[in-house]
Amino acid sequence: MSEADLVLFLEASVRLGVPLALAAMGEAITERSGVINIGLEGSLIAGALGGALAALAFGSAEAGVLGGAAAGVLAALVFAAFAVGLGTDQIITGTAVTLGGLGFTGAVYQARFGATGTALTLPTLAPLPIPGLADIPWLGSALFAQAPTAYLAYLLAPALWYFLFRTEWGLELRAVGENPDAAQAAGVRVRRVRVLATLFGGALAGIAGAHLALAHAGTFAENMSAGRGFIAIAVVALGRWNPPLVLLAALLFGAASALQFLLQAVGVDLPYQLFLAFPYLLTLAALAGWLGRTRAPAALALPWPRRG
Amino acid sequence: MRWPERVMGGPLAVATGAVLLTAMLGAVLLWAGGYDPLAAARAAALGAFGTRDALLSITLVRSVPLILTGLAIAVAFRAGVWNVGAEGQLYAGAVAAVWVGLEGGSLPALLLVPAVLGAAGVAGALWALAPALMKLRLGVGEVITTLLMNFVAIYLAAYMVHGPLQEPRGVFPQTGPIAEGARLPVLVPGTRLHVGVVLALVAAAGLSWLFRRTRIGFQMRAVGASSDAARIAGRIDTRKVVLIAFLGSGALAGLAGGVQVAGVTYALYEGLSPGWGYTAIAVALLAALNPIGVLATAVLFGALEAGAAAMQRDAGVPAVWAVAAQSLVILAVLALDRVRHRAGSEASGV
Numbered sequence: 001m002s003e004a005d006l007v008l009f010l011e012a013s014v015r016l017g018v019p020l021a022l023a024a025m026g027e028a029i030t031e032r033s034g035v036i037n038i039g040l041e042g043s044l045i046a047g048a049l050g051g052a053l054a055a056l057a058f059g060s061a062e063a064g065v066l067g068g069a070a071a072g073v074l075a076a077l078v079f080a081a082f083a084v085g086l087g088t089d090q091i092i093t094g095t096a097v098t099l100g101g102l103g104f105t106g107a108v109y110q111a112r113f114g115a116t117g118t119a120l121t122l123p124t125l126a127p128l129p130i131p132g133l134a135d136i137p138w139l140g141s142a143l144f145a146q147a148p149t150a151y152l153a154y155l156l157a158p159a160l161w162y163f164l165f166r167t168e169w170g171l172e173l174r175a176v177g178e179n180p181d182a183a184q185a186a187g188v189r190v191r192r193v194r195v196l197a198t199l200f201g202g203a204l205a206g207i208a209g210a211h212l213a214l215a216h217a218g219t220f221a222e223n224m225s226a227g228r229g230f231i232a233i234a235v236v237a238l239g240r241w242n243p244p245l246v247l248l249a250a251l252l253f254g255a256a257s258a259l260q261f262l263l264q265a266v267g268v269d270l271p272y273q274l275f276l277a278f279p280y281l282l283t284l285a286a287l288a289g290w291l292g293r294t295r296a297p298a299a300l301a302l303p304w305p306r307r308g
Numbered sequence: 309m310r311w312p313e314r315v316m317g318g319p320l321a322v323a324t325g326a327v328l329l330t331a332m333l334g335a336v337l338l339w340a341g342g343y344d345p346l347a348a349a350r351a352a353a354l355g356a357f358g359t360r361d362a363l364l365s366i367t368l369v370r371s372v373p374l375i376l377t378g379l380a381i382a383v384a385f386r387a388g389v390w391n392v393g394a395e396g397q398l399y400a401g402a403v404a405a406v407w408v409g410l411e412g413g414s415l416p417a418l419l420l421v422p423a424v425l426g427a428a429g430v431a432g433a434l435w436a437l438a439p440a441l442m443k444l445r446l447g448v449g450e451v452i453t454t455l456l457m458n459f460v461a462i463y464l465a466a467y468m469v470h471g472p473l474q475e476p477r478g479v480f481p482q483t484g485p486i487a488e489g490a491r492l493p494v495l496v497p498g499t500r501l502h503v504g505v506v507l508a509l510v511a512a513a514g515l516s517w518l519f520r521r522t523r524i525g526f527q528m529r530a531v532g533a534s535s536d537a538a539r540i541a542g543r544i545d546t547r548k549v550v551l552i553a554f555l556g557s558g559a560l561a562g563l564a565g566g567v568q569v570a571g572v573t574y575a576l577y578e579g580l581s582p583g584w585g586y587t588a589i590a591v592a593l594l595a596a597l598n599p600i601g602v603l604a605t606a607v608l609f610g611a612l613e614a615g616a617a618a619m620q621r622d623a624g625v626p627a628v629w630a631v632a633a634q635s636l637v638i639l640a641v642l643a644l645d646r647v648r649h650r651a652g653s654e655a656s657g658v
Contacts, residue, residue, distance in 0.1 A: 092642065
């Protein structure tokens with residue numbers, strides 16, 4: 001294995017980890033409020049299409065990122081209206097939003113660009129090397145010669161940690177996720193907090209989707225989210241609902257995916273499927289408490305107010 | 309006495325209303341998208357029910373895994389077990405079924421078919437056991453763990469078809485065909501309808517009886533309604549009930565994988581399931597978790613899949629609209645169900 005292979009591997013780990021990190025950090029905020037959004041996949045794919053359409057319309061990848069965020073919020077809004085507004089079951093609602101995201105993006109894409117799926121060429125979100133940092137040996141190009149969305153992820157990790165654990169609003173958000181009745185008694189508007197947390201998660205998932213279309217593929221393809229919304233939910237658990245750890249967990253999942261390219265590049269015939277399964281097993285182990293104490297927010301997935 | 313109305317009239321009205329609402333909304337959206345809704349509906353109906361072959365070889369064959377996974381979800385959700393892992397349990401069942409079907413070629417069919425299906429059910433149940441124990445022993449919620457187990461199962465199946473169980477020439481990422489004696493016989497000669505459909509019917513009837521007439525069926529409903537009340541007031545061993553719900557659900561989902569392998573594909577490959585484990589949630593919900601209802605809604609969803617292909621071919625409407633329709637139908641059920649509950653609680657003064 002040459003040094004070049006290793007650098008490529010690290011670079012791919014980060015590139016594959018970034019969309020997971022963005023979606024998972026958003027979902028971490030959502031889950032901290034007691035809402036598990038299984039419809040995250042719907043926000044991701046909506047973000048990919050919204051990002052592609054906005055980038056085409058305005059001729060800029062940056063506009064695409066904003067379009068992706070808006071589309072992700074739209075999908076999350078449907079989820080929030082049902083699961084928080086009407087108090088429907090979060091798992092079932094999330095399933096509907098995921099199916100709806102995959103179905104309607106496919107329908108819109110085919111209506112606009114035809115069933116043959118003419119390959120779109122989009123303005124791309126090009127890597128933006130940070131002068132100085134990108135020249136650090138090995139890790140420099142992996143971490144600091146990425147698309148701008150990667151830097152958004154790096155900045156969000158400490159910012160969201162500060163928000164969650166050092167601000168009044170963060171405290172209220174966590175209270176809503178741990179004990180909504182007590183939070184309400186203390187004057188917190190539980191539903192509003194949950195809706196906002198869900199929409200924030202949708203926005204980040206939408207940006208993650210736009211990143212897939214604009215920074216990875218340079219095009220939109222049906223189902224291109226490829227289950228990343230569900231993977232992000234696993235990443236949140238491995239990252240213990242704590243944004244900086246969630247970022248690291250996402251990079252680990254990215255590394256597991258990147259490993260198959262490394263193994264192919266160096267010509268080692270190892271069963272890479274088992275490596276792909278590894279982060280999921282690690283997450284199960286983490287949830288089982290084998291890697292230290294981990295606990296989901298106490299009110300996660302419970303409808304509120306509770307029905308009698 | 310509102311009970312019979314709640315069980316029979318209520319959910320049936322909600323399901324019918326949801327299907328009608330989805331059809332109307334779908335028609336408007338199709339029209340807005342520049343398609344002809346009537347031509348689409350005609351093509352879909354003909355594609356799903358128009359000919360003997362469409363009905364038996366396509367619609368019903370596609371309904372079988374949806375019935376079994378739909379029943380799996382019904383068992384779990386009744387007891388308040390949020391098993392999102394039917395997809396993984398299905399793959400675990402498919403892997404076990406293929407393995408037995410490849411290795412057991414020397415056995416007579418009378419033994420081999422039950423061995424294949426039994427292995428599938430056991431594998432599905434075992435796949436559900438890990439999340440069950442994590443919930444019961446460690447208090448870890450099953451939504452995330454069952455979801456995680458899906459990925460592990462899908463990668464396990466991928467490993468199998470690239471590795472130990474790959475077809476002998478080692479070219480394609482799939483297993484070789486299972487032994488003739490491991491395959492489910494065709495039920496109606498000249499069609500692809502296999503006896504798995506009978507198995508699905510029996511499973512639905514059995515579960516219906518179990519839910520309505522047995523102690524464990526009652527206990528599951530009680531635990532699902534309120535775990536604390538069932539434990540304290542009903543003196544029910546809730547942990548045992550939850551474990552049974554997990555294992556039963558996993559076994560049914562595993563059986564779905566086994567039946568698909570033994571009745572349709574005769575081999576395992578990546579992407580065996582187009583997401584039946586998730587669609588099953590819609591199937592079971594539309595049926596209000598009623599096993600006999602699952603038969604109807606699974607056939608409806610099977611027809612939707614079959615009709616979608618015909619709709620794309622004959623009316624130029626992309627098949628992906630069927631996925632969008634599944635989403636609309638779930639949202640319609642959820643909304644109508646809430647409306648019904650609100651109306652109900654106002655009427656009874658609660």
